[in-house]
Structures are given as C-alpha cells and as structure tokens.
Amino acid sequence: xxxxxxxxxxxxxxxxxxxxxxxxxxxxxxxxxxxxxxxxxxxxxxxxxxxxxxxxxxxxxxxxxxxxxxxxxxxxxxxxxxxxxxxxxxxxxxxxxxxxxxxxxxxxxxxxxxxxxxxxxxxxxxxxxxxxxxxxxxxxxxxxxxxxxxxxxxxxxxxxxxx
Numbered sequence: 772x773x774x775x776x777x778x779x780x781x782x783x784x785x786x787x788x789x790x791x792x793x794x795x796x797x798x799x800x801x802x803x804x805x806x807x808x809x810x811x812x813x814x815x816x817x818x819x820x821x822x823x824x825x826x827x828x829x830x831x832x833x834x835x836x837x838x839x840x841x842x843x844x845x846x847x848x849x850x851x852x853x854x855x856x857x858x859x860x861x862x863x864x865x866x867x868x869x870x871x872x873x874x875x876x877x878x879x880x881x882x883x884x885x886x887x888x889x890x891x892x893x894x895x896x897x898x899x900x901x902x903x904x905x906x907x908x909x910x911x912x913x914x915x916x917x918x919x920x921x922x923x924x925x926x927x928x929x930x931x932x933x934x
Contacts, residue, residue: 775848778907782861782900783844789837789896796830796889811886819883821875829875833893836868840900855911862904868897 799806799817806813816822822829840861847857872894879886 775851776907776910778903778910779844779847779854782903782907783841785896785900785903786837786841786844789893789900790834790841792889792893792896793830793834793837796893797828797834800828800830808888810888811891813885813887813889815885816879816883816887816890819878819885821878821883833868836864836897840864855908855915858904858908858911862901862908865897865901865904869894869901872897 795805796817800822803814803817806817808814824832843857843861843864847854847861850857872890875890876894879890
C-alpha cells in the first residue's frame with residue numbers, strides 16, 4: 772500500500788471542509804447576527820429546540836467530530852502501519868455522523884419544516900467522508916487479503932557438506 776493514498780487525502784480535505792462549515796455554524800450558535808443564508812430558512816433551523824443538546828450547540832459537536840476525523844487522517848499518514856485501525860475508527864465516526872445527519876435532516880423536513888443550507892452541506896460532507904473511509908477500508912482489507920494469500924517465500928536450504 773502506498774503511504775499516502777488518494778482516498779486518505781480526500782478524507783482529510785473533506786474533514787477540513789466539514790470543520791469549516793461546522794465552525795461557522797458554531798459561531799452562529801453563539802452570535803446569530805453572523806448567519807448568512809441564501810437558500811432555505813437557516814434561522815428557523817438554528818433557533819429550533821433541536822439545535823442544542825443539553826445546552827450544547829449541535830454545531831459544536833459536529834465541529835468536534837470533524838476535527839477528530841481530520842486529526843485521525845493526519846495520524847494515518849504519520850503512522851501508516853496502523854492505517855487499518857485508524858481507518859476503521861474514522862469509518863465508525865463517519866457512520867455515526869452520517870446517521871445523525873439523517874436524523875437531523877428528517878427533523879428539518881418533517882418536524883421543523885425548514886431547511887438550512889449549511890446543515891445540508893454538512894450532511895453531504897459527512898456522507899462523503901463515510902463513502903471515502905469505507906472505500907479506504909475496502910482497499911486496506913483487499914491489500915491485507917492479498918498478502919495473506921501469497922505463499923510464503925521458500926527459505927534456501929543449506930547444503931550439508933559432504934564428508
């Protein structure tokens with residue numbers, strides 16, 4: 772396996788983009804005057820009771836998720852021998868984030884009756900991360916499977932000296 776596969780770079784860039792979106796939404800959670808919304812009704816979504824969990828903005832939790840995904844992507848480059856473990860963890864986090872985004876999108880469509888363009892962007896980014904991480908995990912497992920199927924190298928037998 773190459774130390775720096777393209778999918779790993781794509782994962783890091785998606786996590787960075789997600790950090791930007793979630794970071795902006797975190798700022799908006801603390802200062803609603805910063806909200807810019809060209810499509811949908813972001814204000815309604817941001818002011819809904821579903822925008823916080825126990826007083827913590829969902830956007831802050833999303834920011835934490837994206838930062839963890841980004842750091843683990845960088846760690847995968849540094850410790851490429853552990854790429855399988857780091858990719859599995861990233862895939863699990865991205866799966867959880869995607870499932871939660873599905874739930875939040877359901878709330879936007881059927882409960883709040885308003886769509887936030889930034890929330891949709893974040894949902895698309897985390898879904899992209901999920902696809903990239905699963906692709907990477909598949910590549911890693913395929914590479915590991917091929918190396919296990921290869922026959923071991925035959926060791927050269929020492930010839931015994933003839934007396």
